[in-house]
Amino acid sequence: MDQFIVSARKYRPATFHTVVGQMHITNTLQNAIKNKHLAQAFLFCGPRGVGKTTCARILAKTINCFNLTEQVEACDTCESCVSFNNGQSLNVHELDAASNNSVDDIRNLVDQVRFAPQLGQFKVYIIDEVHMLSNQAFNAFLKTLEEPPAHAIFILATTEKHKIIPTILSRCQIFDFNRIQIEDIANHLAFIAKSENISAETDGLHIIAQKADGALRDALSMFDQIVSFAGNSITYKAVIDNLNILDYDYYFKMTDFILAENISESLLLYNEVLNNGFDGHNFINGLAEHYRNLLVSKDSATLQLLEVGTTIREKYKEQTQKCSLVFLINGLNTLNNADYKYKVSKNQRLLVELSLMQLCSQQLLKNSHEAEKKNDGIEQKVAISAPSNSSPTTALVAPASAAAPAATVDATVKSETLSTNPLPESLPVKELKPKLSPAIPSFSISKFTQANKQVSTTVVTEQSGEEKTDPNKKLFSQEALELSWKNFAQKINASGKVNFYSTLSTYKPKLTDNFVIEFCLDNKVQEDEFNREKIDLLGHLRKELMNQEIQVISILNKKEGIEKKPYTNIEKFKYMMSINPAIETLRKQLDLEV
Numbered sequence: 001m002d003q004f005i006v007s008a009r010k011y012r013p014a015t016f017h018t019v020v021g022q023m024h025i026t027n028t029l030q031n032a033i034k035n036k037h038l039a040q041a042f043l044f045c046g047p048r049g050v051g052k053t054t055c056a057r058i059l060a061k062t063i064n065c066f067n068l069t070e071q072v073e074a075c076d077t078c079e080s081c082v083s084f085n086n087g088q089s090l091n092v093h094e095l096d097a098a099s100n101n102s103v104d105d106i107r108n109l110v111d112q113v114r115f116a117p118q119l120g121q122f123k124v125y126i127i128d129e130v131h132m133l134s135n136q137a138f139n140a141f142l143k144t145l146e147e148p149p150a151h152a153i154f155i156l157a158t159t160e161k162h163k164i165i166p167t168i169l170s171r172c173q174i175f176d177f178n179r180i181q182i183e184d185i186a187n188h189l190a191f192i193a194k195s196e197n198i199s200a201e202t203d204g205l206h207i208i209a210q211k212a213d214g215a216l217r218d219a220l221s222m223f224d225q226i227v228s229f230a231g232n233s234i235t236y237k238a239v240i241d242n243l244n245i246l247d248y249d250y251y252f253k254m255t256d257f258i259l260a261e262n263i264s265e266s267l268l269l270y271n272e273v274l275n276n277g278f279d280g281h282n283f284i285n286g287l288a289e290h291y292r293n294l295l296v297s298k299d300s301a302t303l304q305l306l307e308v309g310t311t312i313r314e315k316y317k318e319q320t321q322k323c324s325l326v327f328l329i330n331g332l333n334t335l336n337n338a339d340y341k342y343k344v345s346k347n348q349r350l351l352v353e354l355s356l357m358q359l360c361s362q363q364l365l366k367n368s369h370e371a372e373k374k375n376d377g378i379e380q381k382v383a384i385s386a387p388s389n390s391s392p393t394t395a396l397v398a399p400a401s402a403a404a405p406a407a408t409v410d411a412t413v414k415s416e417t418l419s420t421n422p423l424p425e426s427l428p429v430k431e432l433k434p435k436l437s438p439a440i441p442s443f444s445i446s447k448f449t450q451a452n453k454q455v456s457t458t459v460v461t462e463q464s465g466e467e468k469t470d471p472n473k474k475l476f477s478q479e480a481l482e483l484s485w486k487n488f489a490q491k492i493n494a495s496g497k498v499n500f501y502s503t504l505s506t507y508k509p510k511l512t513d514n515f516v517i518e519f520c521l522d523n524k525v526q527e528d529e530f531n532r533e534k535i536d537l538l539g540h541l542r543k544e545l546m547n548q549e550i551q552v553i554s555i556l557n558k559k560e561g562i563e564k565k566p567y568t569n570i571e572k573f574k575y576m577m578s579i580n581p582a583i584e585t586l587r588k589q590l591d592l593e594v
Contacts, residue, residue, distance in 0.1 A: 007220040011192055013054055014085075015073045016062070020188050020216055021180035022051050028175070029059055030072040038063065039173040041145050041154040043130075045161040046177025049215030055177075056126045056155040060084075060092045063153070064120035080120045091117045091124060098129040106137045110144045113152045122153050130156040131163035138165050146171045179214025182206065182307040188216065189223055193234065198227060200234035203309030207239045210307065236309075246278050248312055251290035252319060254356075258331070259322055263360045267353055280352045281342050288335040294320045295328045327362060334358050474546045478511050484544040485509050488537055500529055509552075517541070517552045525568050530554050569594055 013019045016026040025044075032038050042059075044052040062068070066078040074081050083089045095109060109125065117123045127133075133141070145154060145168065156172060158164060186202070186209040193200040208226070212219035222243065223234075230238035240247050250273060257266040273283050296302040297313075297320040306313060338355040345351045485504065493501040507520045521527050534552060541550050573594045577584050587594075 007192055007224050008217045011195075011220070013051070013058065014061075014076070016055075016058055017071065017073065019051050019055060019058070021184040022055065022177055025051075025055060025175050025177060029055070033059075033063060033068075034072050038153065040148050040152070041172040042156065043161070043164075043169065043172035043174045044155065044157045044177060045174065046159070047179055047214060048159055049212075049217030049219075050177045050180055051216070052157040052177055053126070053128055056124075056157055057092070059155065060122075060124035060126065060153075061089075063122050063124070064089075064091050064117075066120075083119070089119075091120045091122065092126065093123070094126045094128065096129065097127050098132045101133045101137055103134070103136045103140050106133070106140045110140070113144060113148060116149075116151050121151065123151055124153050124155060126155045126157065128157045129159070130168075131158045131160045135165065138168055142167055142171070180216050181214075182209040185209035185212055185214075185216055185219045186309075189219060192220070192223065196227075198232045198234060201236050201309075203311050204234050204236040204239040206307070206309040206312070207236065207243070207245060211243055211245065236311075244277070246273065246283065246286055248290075248308075248315070251287055252315060254287060255290065255294070255319060255323070258356070258359045259327075261360045261363065263357050266356045266360055270352060270356060274349070280348055281339070284335055284338050284342060284352055284355070288332060288339065291328055291331050291335065294323055295325075295332070298323075298325065298328075330362055331359055476511075476545045476547060480545060481509055481511050481517065481541075484541055487544065488540045491540075492533070497533075500533060503530065507557075515547055515549045515551065517550065519552060519554055520557045521554050522557050524556070527554050527556060 016030055019026050042056075044056060046052055058074075061081060061084045062072070062074045064080045064084070065074040066080055067075040069075060076082075076085065080089065080091070084092065093109075093112065095105070113123070113125070115123075148154065154172075156164075156168075161169075161174075186205045189205045189208060190200060190202070193205070204226075208219055208222050211222060226234055226239055226242050229242045239245070250269065254266060254269055257269065270280075270283065274280065293306055293308070293316055296305045297316040306316060308316070334355055338351055341351060342348055485508075489501055489504040492504065503521065503526045506522070510518045512518055519530075521530060531554070538550065538552060541552070542548050573583075586592075
């Protein structure tokens with residue numbers, strides 16, 4: 001039985017042009033070799049499986065080749081290349097920093113750097129996972145890395161560049177490797193499948209490339225796994241079954257049900273997804289990705305963002321014709337909210353089902369909102385517009401402040417006459433007309449009523465006769481003010497602000513003209529504290545007394561003959577000292593502070 005070699009090793013790139021998806025790196029390195037501008041230290045950083053160590057080995061092999069090609073590639077025939085391919089080259093040293101990260105390991109490496117190469121021009125030291133070195137090892141490496149011998153070149157590789165100290169970074173040329181594109185991975189997998197005489201569907205290879213998340217090594221490992229599962233024929237069905245991936249057909253069916261506003265079928269399809277062992281969170285994310293693909297399929301300019309196979313691409317083009325732009329954007333917003341709330345939801349299945357019902361009901365909700373807006377517009381139009389000739393049953397009454405006769409006001413201010421119902425026959429409209437003053441406005445009336453020592457202003461519209469209360473002009477009594485003030489003081493006391501509660505309870509507030517409330521304070525400290533809490537006090541009073549014009553001002557009590565009460569801690573301590581001076585002696589002996 002022949003020994004099996006995994007594809008990641010068997011098809012590992014041996015030259016720069018066979019490296020997949022890193023053209024910006026390989027071109028730069030080839031130009032540096034061609035122009036003889038090689039740095040003494042390189043840092044290759046990027047995600048796993050993108051070719052960092054591979055490029056380091058190709059660079060080490062190429063710079064020692066005796067017969068470089070015109071494309072600046074190793075010849076693979078000279079003595080240096082043959083020894084490298086056989087793993088016998090003495091000019092290339094690889095060190096795994098994950099297991100050799102101590103100071104002694106770096107010192108041994110530094111000692112080897114002094115010896116010149118026996119064959120070739122350079123000795124290359126490849127240190128993989130260099131971020132695993134300890135700080136002491138990094139410090140021991142600094143001097144040699146900055147000024148190595150002319151024959152020594154260091155290539156450091158890492159997946160976590162942020163863990164490397166800045167003094168190392170400043171001594172290296174840094175190359176950032178990108179995640180490999182899905183199309184590049186799929187094409188490379190197709191090349192390997194052809195080389196191995198394996199038939200593979202393009203859609204299946206694209207699924208492998210998407211699952212690899214930009215790592216070619218992961219894609220090759222999945223490729224070998226599927227070949228073991230399906231044999232020499234890789235189909236789309238075999239890929240999704242082996243990798244446990246939700247089929248695209250589920251998303252296309254779900255979108256069709258949503259377009260048809262079929263809630264029951266969408267819920268049954270989601271139940272089937274759950275019964276097949278898939279997670280609801282993955283389904284929500286997959287459906288959001290499906291909506292995104294439909295969105296980019298609507299425009300030929302963004303069609304290049306669709307990273308799927310040919311067959312799936314045609315399905316997207318067909319279904320996106322049925323979807324409006326508003327439908328897709330609203331759906332993405334709904335699915336994004338579901339994704340955000342999924343982990344904190346107590347009933348995650350209900351959350352997904354509710355999102356599906358919302359998606360199916362988009363048109364219904366839109367029609368409902370439009371109907372509400374239309375009804376609101378009609379109501380506002382009826383409320384605002386008035387007929388040119390007022391109805392004879394509408395009573396026009398002068399405000400209480402007008403100089404109209406009292407008999408006229410008494411006869412017309414009753415609430416029954418303010419409704420849209422006709423006036424009683426006993427009081428015909430023609431009898432009221434002579435009593436109206438010409439100077440009275442014809443668009444509204446006002447009246448004042450007083451109840452529980454509070455007076456409010458009401459406005460009755462000519463059209464509907466409805467009364468509207470203006471909170472900005474609601475009057476209140478001194479007793480109501482004191483009661484509201486007391487309620488606020490109790491809230492302050494419950495919150496633990498004892499000093500401020502004492503301040504509010506010392507004096508009573510005084511109501512003056514124009515809803516201005518005056519309150520006396522004893523000292524500047526009380527005034528500062530009062531000003532800090534003034535906003536909350538104003539909000540409380542305006543809400544309880546239903547008057548937005550209330551203002552509160554503080555007045556320092558400067559009257560002579562009034563004993564000043566101690567308020568701050570220092571004032572209280574001085575007051576205690578005046579009663580018992582021995583307290584100061586006790587404070588000094590115990591070295592206490594006030």
